[in-house]
Amino acid sequence: MIRVENVTKVFGANPQSVLPLLEQGKTKTEIQSETGHVVGVKDASFKVEAGQVFAIMGLSGSGKSTLIRCLNRLVEPTSGKIFFEDPEKGELDVTAMNVEDLRMLRRHQMSMVFQHFALFPHRTVLSNTVYGLEIQGRDKQEREEIGLKMLGMVGLGEWAEAYPSELSGGMQQRVGLARGLATEAKLLLMDEPFSALDPLIRVQMQDELKKIQAELERTILFITHDLDEAMFIGNKIAIMEAGEIIQIGTPEEILVNPRTEYVARFVEQADPTGVITAGTIAIPFRGTAFEQVREAGELKYLARQAYPEIEYGLDRDGRLREVVSAERSLTVEPLESVLEGRSHTSHERRRDDTLLTCTNRTVLRKLLQGRTYSTLPIVVTDEDGCAEGIVDEMELIGAILEKRGVSEEEAEAGIEAPRGRSSTA
Ligand SMILES: Nc1ncnc2c1ncn2[C@@H]1O[C@H](COP(=O)(O)OP(=O)(O)OP(=O)(O)O)[C@@H](O)[C@H]1O
Ligand SMILES: [Mg+2]
Structure with a gap:
């Protein structure tokens, strides 16, 4: 949808001299x-695919607003290129556009929600909302x-005829958001659109934005100060420091693998329970933690030093065929059905004879919920149902306290074919 190549912005009398x-x-x-020149953005490159939400975060002054304003050239980049994929016309070079092309682009393709939103005081809420459509020349009805x-x-359906002065700051910000969405532009540039909202409404708006995005299939660039917000709504996150993008990754990659101290400081504050997945923290069956036995073409894995000792038997396709414990007989149940109350077993008490299974995309929060029903490790499978490994107490604790997955070393030592495993492991 949009491709940014080596964009730099220098503010001052002679920006070129600074390059x-x-x-x-x-x-x-x-x-x-x-x-005396100020470097707003330095050598930023990234790509946002259609339908993605790309979050940009960083401390105040790190260059977020400057970068997002370069994309529609409200700020003129000092060097670098910006390409926009027009659904009809194909790829357009935004950096080469003349004033008229640029006006059309802003009107129809890229709509912006500003950090410091300004509503027209003499227009009603509705009239403010449809301002973009009015300049597009759409008819009134x-x-x-x-x-x-x-x-x-x-959530402002009742306020259409009110005037901005009758609205609270947060409500005005929502009008700004509605105005941005109304233009039907495929690309939305949103500069801290929720910063003036109180936490409860903010969470509502985050949910709402996710729904709107799924329903209207918009592509969104979203700036925020809040890593939890970035992780919740972003498919990808770019972290900026002093004008530079220092890390780009999925929320889980950033959380498990912060590349610098600066990123680690953000990550420390973040809530990992909705982000870290079972695939990242599982102890792989093929690793050194298990003893491998091959019997008539079938594989068995035995967890060493585990209590109770459990033997995991996999069939030729790699699916979990049976689990055997010397101490007791075990039932296997999908974590999903237990959480949704569709389970065969009663889970009124925490059981030590039920082994839960989940896919590698299952988030930490659900694994923790699962552990309130069963004391045994959870078996992790890929999308095709092939067993990959287990998550036990230690992995859950490590993930919460240290936001840590299985290290590259650990994974490499054990995994021959990292099928379906998260690349961050
Ligand atoms: N018009 C301008 N003239 C000169 N310097 C500017 C201008 N706009 C921004 N800057 C500088 O560029 C840098 C980045 O500013 P920017 O507004 O992009 O930061 P930000 O990450 O959006 O911060 P915040 O989170 O506070 O909104 C800062 O050092 C700022 O002083
Ligand atoms: Mg800003």
Whole structure:
């Protein structure tokens, strides 16, 4: 949808003069004290696919607003290229557009929700919402229909005829959001759209935005200060520091593998329970933690030093065929059915004879819930049902306290064919 290549923005009298200094590796602070120029964004490159939510986060002043404003050239990049994939016209070079093309692009293709939103005080809420459609030249009835639908989506259906001055700050921000959505642009640039909302409404709006995105198939660039928010709504997250993008990854990659101290500091505060998945923390069957026995073409894995000792028997296709414990007979049940109350076994007490299974995409929160029903390790499978390994108490604790997956070393030592495993392991 959008491709950004080596975009740099320098503020000051002679931005071009600063580019060689950046190439020499001078820092933002050095350049500022030596030349008086401010480096807003340095050499940013990334790609956002259609239908993705791409979150950008970083401390105040790290260049988030500057970067997002370069995309529609509200801020003129000093160097670098920006390409936009138009659904009809194919790939367009935004950096080469003239004023008229740019106006059309902003009107129809890229809509922006500003960090400091401004509503027209003399227009009603509805009229503010449909402003973008009005300049697109849509007729009145059509634009009011769309406007009312968007206001309904952000919970302001009753306020269409009110004036901005009658609304609270958070409500005004929601009007800004509805206005951004109403233009029907495929790409939405959102600069901290929820920052003025209180936590409860904010969570509601996050849910709402996810629904809107799925329903309307928008592509969204979303700036936020809040890593939990970025992880909840972003498929990908870019972390910025002093004008530079220092890490791009899925929420889980960032959480499990923060590349620098700066990223680690954000991650420390984050809630891992909705992000870290079973595939990342499972102890692989093929690893050194298990003893492998092959019998008539079937594989058995025996957990060493585990209590109770459990033998995991896999059939030729790698599916869990039986689990055997010397101490007691065990039943196997999918974690999903236990959580949804469809289980065959009564789970009124925490059982030590039920072994739960889940897929490698199952998030930590569900694994923890599962452990309130069963004291035994949870068997992790890939999407095809092939058993990959287990998650026991230690992995759950490690994931919560240290946001840690199985290390690369551990995984490499054990896994021959990392089928379906998360690449972050
Ligand atoms: N118009 C401008 N003129 C000069 N410097 C600017 C201008 N706009 C931004 N900057 C500088 O560029 C850097 C990045 O600013 P930017 O507004 O992009 O940060 P941000 O990450 O959006 O911060 P916040 O989270 O506070 O909104 C800062 O050092 C800022 O001082
Ligand atoms: Mg900003």
